[in-house]
Amino acid sequence: MAQAIPYRSSGKLIIKVSHHCDIPFSVFLMNKAYIVLPVSLLSSPNNVKIALAHEGQHHRNGDCLWAYFIEVIRIIFFCNPGVTRWKKVLSDLQEFSCDEVLIGHSKISPHDYGHCLVRVVQAASQSSLPTNPKFACAVGMALDKQNEDCTFIIRRISMLSAYPLKTSRPLIIGIAFVGFSIVAPLCMAYSAAGTLTSPKLKEMDTSHLNPKIQDIAQKEIALAVKEYHAKSGVIAIVDSKNGTIIAFAESSRNLENSWKSRVFSPGSTIKPFIAAAAIDSGTSYETKNYDCRSPYNIEGKTFTNYDSKVKSASLADAIAKSINVCLIKVSQEAGAPVVRKKLSEFGFDLNSGWQSSQSDDLQLAQASLGENIPVTIESLAKSYAILAHQGRSFEEPSKAVVSEKTLSSVNRMLENAVANGTGRRAAIPGISVAGKTGTVIENKVKPLALFAGYAPANNPNYVLLVVIEDGYLSKNGATMTSGGELAAPVFHNVAKNILK
Structure with missing residues (x-):
């Protein structure tokens, strides 16, 4: 913490940045609330805003104080896996609670929030730094690369589009107390005899x-x-x-x-499924020609082809040569409802990256190139x-x-x-x-x-x-x-x- 550079402060809240972490985290020390951001996050003002809102919500929820309580319980039941399991469940609930509250804000879209989560986890996974905070009682936006469960991140991102506009803050506290009242006796029973198993999330x-x-x-x-x-x-x-x-x-x-x-983007490997949706709906066919000239602009965003000299092409040629603008126009003819439904039937997640604050035209174009489909x-x-x-x-x-x-x-x-x-x-x-x-x-x-x-x-x-x-x-x-x-x-x- 001493090596972190002061960034902003407001009353008892102190925000710092550090080269020695890759995950935003918050901690409560000496009657002051701290938020520490990785320097790598500063390249995106939007991600900084979201990370500050997330960690600030941890402070508002009292999660940093709960972290001290959990450490005391871990000391008392230091040999019991039940405590570790309860800590993980509580941590998951705390993250879900912050996610739900922030998604209810009009200035934070599910797409941007999910994008920030993915970027934080990617930065941590690709770094050689030890990404976990140096505080036992710190609360992070995600766990470190040794401990992060990628399926949990997938679950968090998938849940973003399902949250209602308002959330109930007392819910997590009630669940935490109920969980503790159940797990604590189990931990003591385990100390006397037997083992306590914990379920694992489904993997490949x-x-x-x-x-x-x-x-x-x-x-x-x-x-x-x-x-x-x-x-x-x-x-x-x-x-x-x-x-x-x-x-x-x-x-x-x-x-x-x-x-x-x-989690990653499929890129142009999504294009056969865009073509399938259009052909199946009757709006396109293999030999149908399209004006594929680029650059092609949709609401301020510019889309280009790898080969800038392409002028026109059939759907078959567009797939063979992976012509971006052509596939965008194919999807536009079919329409967003048709494409979303068909891609969902093929097993793609069309909810996590799709947001109500942006037009279907722009998001459909991005989906045609696999940009917003995890x-x-x-x-x-x-x-x-x-x-x-x-x-x-x-x-x-x-x-x-x-x-x-x-x-x-x-x-x-x-x-x-x-x-x-x-x-x-x-x-x-x-x-x-x-x-x-x-x-x-x-x-x-x-x-x-x-x-x-x-x-x-x-x-x-x-x-x-x-x-x-x-x-x-x-x-x-x-x-x-x-x-x-x-x-x-x-x-x-x-x-x-x-x-x-």
């Missing part, structure tokens, strides 16, 4: 891994991370017949921040698995998400994207491959290179998703970072080996 199901395929995937992703000088890489393989994950392999330079529940490795791979599963949901096999005609069109376009488009390096001689590339820029500097697809395209056995984080390849004096250059070749190598 990796109980159906195929050892042979897993070994192939693990070797290939390790080689790719080394060859591309990447920060990390991951491969997920799904059995297209039943939707189970049969391989999940990741490689990282620092072995932190597992991809099992990491996914995990599992969720994105299983969305592609629905396409490979004859367009049918695995939860309800009798339910077709899209018609056979739509599915045939999407399959042809994805095959064309591999044969003649950005996914050429995923092609396998003698085997038809359907897939789509994607390139996502995280924090404006760290690219994610993606490729998602399935093979054989006409009767898929496997769905593969490859993601390379912050990698590059030098080629003819140029630096390559795209999904077509980095992720597609990994798909090629793995798919070729498992289809032998």
